[in-house]
Amino acid sequence: MRLPRASIGVCVVGAFAVLSGCASSGEKGEPNPGGQQSGGAGAPATPAPTSSPAPMPIPLPPQPESGGSAGDSGSADPGPAQTPDERRAAIDRKLDTTLGTFDESLKKEQERTAQERDARDATAAAAGDATEGSDGTKEGEDEGEAGSAETEKPTVASKDGKAGSSTARPGDLKSDKDRDGTNSGSASGSGANGRDIPDGSDDDIVARRLRKAAEQETDPELRDKLWKEYIEYKKNVGK
Amino acid sequence: MKQQMAYILASLALLGMLGGCMVNETKPLPKIAAIQAQSQIPEDELLDVAVRPFDVGVPEALAKDEDALAKRRIYPEIRQAESRYLATMVRSTLESSGQWGAVRVAPENVEFVDVIVSGKILESTGSNLALEVSVVDSTGRQWIANKRYESIADMGSYKTEAALKQRDPFQNVYSQVANDMVAARDRLVATDRRDIRRVTDLKFAGDLAPEAMQGYLAKDDKGMLRVMRLPAEGDPFTTRINRIRERDAGVVDTVNGYYANFSDQMRDSYGSWRRASAEEIEKERRARNKARTRAFLGAAAVLASVFVPGQCASTDYNCRRIESAARTAGAIGGTAAVLSGLKKYSDARVHAQSLKELSQSFQAEVAPQVVDVEGRTLRLTGSAEEQYREWRELLKQLYLEETGGFASQERPLPGPPPATGRGELPTNEGS
Numbered sequence: 001m002r003l004p005r006a007s008i009g010v011c012v013v014g015a016f017a018v019l020s021g022c023a024s025s026g027e028k029g030e031p032n033p034g035g036q037q038s039g040g041a042g043a044p045a046t047p048a049p050t051s052s053p054a055p056m057p058i059p060l061p062p063q064p065e066s067g068g069s070a071g072d073s074g075s076a077d078p079g080p081a082q083t084p085d086e087r088r089a090a091i092d093r094k095l096d097t098t099l100g101t102f103d104e105s106l107k108k109e110q111e112r113t114a115q116e117r118d119a120r121d122a123t124a125a126a127a128g129d130a131t132e133g134s135d136g137t138k139e140g141e142d143e144g145e146a147g148s149a150e151t152e153k154p155t156v157a158s159k160d161g162k163a164g165s166s167t168a169r170p171g172d173l174k175s176d177k178d179r180d181g182t183n184s185g186s187a188s189g190s191g192a193n194g195r196d197i198p199d200g201s202d203d204d205i206v207a208r209r210l211r212k213a214a215e216q217e218t219d220p221e222l223r224d225k226l227w228k229e230y231i232e233y234k235k236n237v238g239k
Numbered sequence: 240m241k242q243q244m245a246y247i248l249a250s251l252a253l254l255g256m257l258g259g260c261m262v263n264e265t266k267p268l269p270k271i272a273a274i275q276a277q278s279q280i281p282e283d284e285l286l287d288v289a290v291r292p293f294d295v296g297v298p299e300a301l302a303k304d305e306d307a308l309a310k311r312r313i314y315p316e317i318r319q320a321e322s323r324y325l326a327t328m329v330r331s332t333l334e335s336s337g338q339w340g341a342v343r344v345a346p347e348n349v350e351f352v353d354v355i356v357s358g359k360i361l362e363s364t365g366s367n368l369a370l371e372v373s374v375v376d377s378t379g380r381q382w383i384a385n386k387r388y389e390s391i392a393d394m395g396s397y398k399t400e401a402a403l404k405q406r407d408p409f410q411n412v413y414s415q416v417a418n419d420m421v422a423a424r425d426r427l428v429a430t431d432r433r434d435i436r437r438v439t440d441l442k443f444a445g446d447l448a449p450e451a452m453q454g455y456l457a458k459d460d461k462g463m464l465r466v467m468r469l470p471a472e473g474d475p476f477t478t479r480i481n482r483i484r485e486r487d488a489g490v491v492d493t494v495n496g497y498y499a500n501f502s503d504q505m506r507d508s509y510g511s512w513r514r515a516s517a518e519e520i521e522k523e524r525r526a527r528n529k530a531r532t533r534a535f536l537g538a539a540a541v542l543a544s545v546f547v548p549g550q551c552a553s554t555d556y557n558c559r560r561i562e563s564a565a566r567t568a569g570a571i572g573g574t575a576a577v578l579s580g581l582k583k584y585s586d587a588r589v590h591a592q593s594l595k596e597l598s599q600s601f602q603a604e605v606a607p608q609v610v611d612v613e614g615r616t617l618r619l620t621g622s623a624e625e626q627y628r629e630w631r632e633l634l635k636q637l638y639l640e641e642t643g644g645f646a647s648q649e650r651p652l653p654g655p656p657p658a659t660g661r662g663e664l665p666t667n668e669g670s
Contacts, residue, residue: 088640092479095633099482102626106489109619113496120503 125212197227198234207233268393270410273417276337284432286376286424287439289345289352289491290330292322292498293370294359309595312364312520316602317512319609320505321363325370327502329356330495332413338421341488343495346616351443351487353377353435354424356416365516366392368409372416374423377439379463380431382423388412397514404506408513437466443487444470444480447627448634451476476637483630490623494616501612505605512601516594523590530583537576544569 200211210233214226295318301307308315326344333356334342345352354376361369369389374382392408407413424432438456442464445452457467470477544566551558 084640088637091633091637091640095479095482095630098626098629098633099486102486102623103489105622106486106493109493110489110496113493113500117496117500117503120500124507 122216125216197231203234267395268391268411270393270406271414271418273332273336273414274338274421280338281429283436284429285340286353286432286435287340288330288333288342288354288356288420289349290326290333290342291347291355291357292326292344293357295319295322296360309598312362312516312594312598314598314602316606316609317598318360318363320501320509320605321360323498323609323612324502324505324509325360325363325368326356326358327498328407328409329358329413329416332410332417333420336417336421338417338424341492343491344498345491345494346620348620349491349494351377351439351446352491353439354382354420356420361387362389364520365397365408365513365518366520368392368412370412370416374420376435377442377464378435379458380435383416383419386419388415390415392513392517394517397517400507400510403510403514408517434466437469438464440481440484441466443484444477447480447483447631448476448638450635451638476634476641479634479637483627487623487627490619493619497612497615497619501608504608508601508604512597515597519590519594519597523587523594526583526587526590530580530587532580533576533583534580537573537578537580540569540573540576542573544573 200207203211207230210226210230214223214230217223217226295315297308297313297315297318301311301313302315323344330342330344333339340353343352354374356372356374358370358372361371363369367389369387371385371387372383373385376382390409390411393406393411394408396402396406396408396410427435441452441455445456455466455468455470456464459465547566549559549562551562553559
């Protein structure tokens with residue numbers, strides 16, 4: 001009976017010791033090498049590293065007040081970082097990540113807009129083709145009469161130094177313009193890259209039809225042939 | 240004498256009959272083109288422009304009275320569409336001139352642009368366009384203050400579909416706006432133009448990181464923003480802000496793409512509506528003119544035949560017979576002219592009704608497109624605003640890291656930038 005009582009007493013004392021030890025480590029805020037604090041919430045208690053140029057302890061970045069995603073846990077969460085450099089690097093990483101994500105979603109949206117525009121252009125071109133036969137000659141006369149097509153083919157002066165050289169449709173995106181600057185001709189998006197496509201301003205009715213057909217064609221091979229035919233036709237007409 | 244009176248009466252009656260048959264031939268409008276840049280503008284003076292969707296200009300008092308609006312040829316849904324369409328036309332005219340940097344249609348909440356064009360539609364039908372335009376730069380300098388631009392339609396543009404696509408009937412209005420802007424810009428010295436760009440950049444930076452960007456800008460006596468100092472070359476903090484600025488430009492580009500697509504989408508049907516509107520308005524105008532002339536001359540002939548005193552001697556039966564016949568003819572002719580005038584008034588009402596129906600049909604077509612473009616704009620700018628909020632917070636954290644948290648304690652912050660900026664619909668009157 002003694003032995004068990006003694007062993008129970010020893011166990012109880014041991015348990016108390018263990019429990020008190022746990023409690024003290026939680027209250028006194030001893031450094032937790034495992035970095036168990038979440039985010040930067042417990043960071044103000046962290047002593048400033050000696051390498052810091054700041055004369056006072058540097059608080060960790062506060063949590064976003066708006067409840068936005070700035071404090072969301074992620075790969076670049078600045079929480080566990082200890083030194084200012086590490087924390088800055090973590091914030092920079094987070095900035096990079098969000099910029100990248102934002103770029104992707106913006107790019108998708110721009111592509112969607114461009115697709116809608118191309119689809120509408122193709123439909124309009126097809127409709128124009130259908131009616132062209134009936135009033136083709138009249139159209140030619142009227143084009144001459146209407147004067148300069150200011151809203152059709154504006155020249156662009158961009159901050160990238162491409163003043164007046166490239167052509168852009170009303171509503172082209174800035175990024176589109178940038179691309180236009182690197183590609184040749186107005187048909188750069190139609191599979192005619194690398195070819196010297198005439199601008200089409202002096203097209204006769206046959207050339208216009210060839211051009212429209214090439215612009216509408218979705219099959220790359222066929223489109224290529226149509227552009228070739230168009231260029232050859234233009235050359236022959238010019239002779 | 241007798242014969243003279245008879246001639247007068249007969250002439251009045253004849254004029255009454257024919258009064259409305261005059262045709263007003265309109266001369267072709269001179270075509271005003273936007274002044275093109277003759278040389279490359281230095282990059283640091285090339286100003287970006289944002290064109291706001293125009294105020295629809297629907298009087299608040301009449302906003303719910305469709306008939307009253309229709310009498311003024313105001314169709315709210317069409318105005319909503321025109322608000323964006325006309326802004327797009329001004330944008331393409333500015334862009335085509337080669338005088339500016341990036342020119343974009345952007346809603347009210349896009350604030351950080353070198354030059355902002357805003358306006359109000361005063362009148363817009365197929366035959367007439369009147370806009371009130373204001374232009375201001377980022378420093379707060381007013382370039383154009385509520386100036387009225389007006390033109391009748393270039394009827395040559397309505398001749399064929401091709402002509403309509405080639406040149407907008409109101410291109411002169413857009414060109415005048417563009418030319419006035421160039422004139423206003425050219426009045427500035429190069430330093431001013433460069434300052435506008437710097438102020439825009441610093442305003443954007445100040446919006447994103449108000450703590451870090453304090454003291455870079457200040458208002459002068461006239462209330463205009465001035466650059467007080469500039470960030471150091473290669474400053475990492477500014478570099479981060481510039482990276483975000485590129486994304487902001489991307490958002491504005493995308494929204495501009497929405498508006499451009501919207502305008503492309505409505506161009507054909509809007510052109511047809513404008514042409515039909517111009518025709519109906521012209522027919523109505525002619526019918527009203529005819530009606531007015533006929534009614535006036537007819538009434539004059541009737542009155543003359545009744546009240547012009549007799550000129551014949553009482554014994555001169557021949558003279559009296561002629562006089563009587565002339566009076567009778569004048570009265571009959573005058574009455575016929577008045578009746579014809581009334582019929583013409585009725586014709587004018589038919590044309591007005593026809594225009595109303597035509598417009599209602601076009602409204603039904605274009606209204607969903609307006610809802611769509613504004614919905615997409617709202618969604619994009621709304622999510623962008625959420626992202627900006629996060630970036631603002633990250634920049635704040637970085638700033639605190641770099642300053643050891645002192646700056647925010649020692650210098651009172653101007654408060655968080657208004658989070659309501661982006662992500663709101665443009666507030667157009669009557670919209």
